[in-house]
Amino acid sequence: MDETTPKPTAAHVTRLRFVFGEKRIVGPGRIDLLEGIGDTGSIAAAGRRMGMSYKRAWTLVEELNATFDAPLVEMHRGGAGRGGAELTALGRDVVSRYRAMQAASDRAIAVDLQALLARLAPEPVSPG
Amino acid sequence: MDETTPKPTAAHVTRLRFVFGEKRIVGPGRIDLLEGIGDTGSIAAAGRRMGMSYKRAWTLVEELNATFDAPLVEMHRGGAGRGGAELTALGRDVVSRYRAMQAASDRAIAVDLQALLARLAPEPVSPG
Numbered sequence: 001m002d003e004t005t006p007k008p009t010a011a012h013v014t015r016l017r018f019v020f021g022e023k024r025i026v027g028p029g030r031i032d033l034l035e036g037i038g039d040t041g042s043i044a045a046a047g048r049r050m051g052m053s054y055k056r057a058w059t060l061v062e063e064l065n066a067t068f069d070a071p072l073v074e075m076h077r078g079g080a081g082r083g084g085a086e087l088t089a090l091g092r093d094v095v096s097r098y099r100a101m102q103a104a105s106d107r108a109i110a111v112d113l114q115a116l117l118a119r120l121a122p123e124p125v126s127p128g
Numbered sequence: 129m130d131e132t133t134p135k136p137t138a139a140h141v142t143r144l145r146f147v148f149g150e151k152r153i154v155g156p157g158r159i160d161l162l163e164g165i166g167d168t169g170s171i172a173a174a175g176r177r178m179g180m181s182y183k184r185a186w187t188l189v190e191e192l193n194a195t196f197d198a199p200l201v202e203m204h205r206g207g208a209g210r211g212g213a214e215l216t217a218l219g220r221d222v223v224s225r226y227r228a229m230q231a232a233s234d235r236a237i238a239v240d241l242q243a244l245l246a247r248l249a250p251e252p253v254s255p256g
Contacts, residue, residue, distance in 0.1 A: 008148050015155075016233070017143040018244065020136050021251045026244070027143075068247045090247065097244065101237040105144070108236035109229040116146065116154070116225065119196045119218065123149045 008120070010113050016102050024067040030060055031098045037061070037073055038087045038095070061085075068094070136248070138241050144230050152195040158188055159226045165189075165201055166215045166223070189213075196222070 017027035029050070036046030047057025065071040072091030076084045087095070106113075145155035157178070164174030175185025193199040200219030204212045215223070234241075 013146050013148060015145040015147060016237075017145060018141050018241070019143060020141060020245075020248055024248070024251065067249060069249045070247070094244070097240050101240045104236040104240070105233040108232040109144075112225050112229045112232070113146070116222070117148075119198070120148055120152070121195060121197045123152065 008117065008123075010106070010110065010117060013113065013117075014102070014106055014109070016098070016105055020067060023063045025063070026067070026094065026098060028102075030064055031095055033057060033060055034064065034072060034087060034091055034095050037085050038092065041084045041086055043073070043075075043085045136245065136251075138234070138238065138245060141241065141245075142230070142234055142237070144226070144233055148195060151191045153191070154195070154222065154226060156230075158192055159223055161185060161188055162192065162200060162215060162219055162223050165213050166220065169212045169214060171201070171203075171213045 015028050017025065019025050032050060033046055033052070036049055037043055040046050040049070043057050043061055044054050047054055050057075052060075061073050065073060068090060070090050071088055072094055073085050074088050074091075076086070143156050145153065147153050160178060161174055161180070164177055165171055168174050168177070171185050171189055172182050175182055178185075180188075189201050193201060196218060198218050199216055200222055201213050202216050204214070
């Protein structure tokens, strides 16, 4: 058997990140977290499915909410316990816009990315 | 005086990163390091001007050289001391291609990026 794994394809190789300032970052991890909050209605659950601590997920939400001129995530504190959370209209817009930007970027660089992929070394199989 | 700094503009906000595998990453920091090696003829000097330790710079060069099917950086060990380093033809191609991809991506997302920038909160002036 060949001791290498297949070379990666263009899918999921590119990561687009916007650094608007210190702690004012919009990148793939934060977008996945926002999307998870929209899906689960919970910061804790969204963090958990990414293997992220509750504290870390909260910190990222606070940073995201302070990045824009309105919050991306709205917390519900009315009920018992930690309560739920949901995306605001701006939060949904940032997520869908980021996904569209990633797709537009991928299209714009597709030919060059193929050229890079063609020169990749085969990746060694990790031991075990 | 207004206690905020100007909102960032589109310039230098976007970071394009390619994750080809574990430790097989091409992103803005590694590209800057390669460019610095091309400029200075030295891994140590290129790392130093980025505030990077010699060990860290070496590790990144080793990872970059293992990412592709040929090295991006060639070391000269002939002389005394640590010797110099230079970019190979592939190294120069990866740097210029990455810069072109960043520019193509920036053009493709320009309208959406302006929409995000328009919704940024003003950044508080850091204390001190």
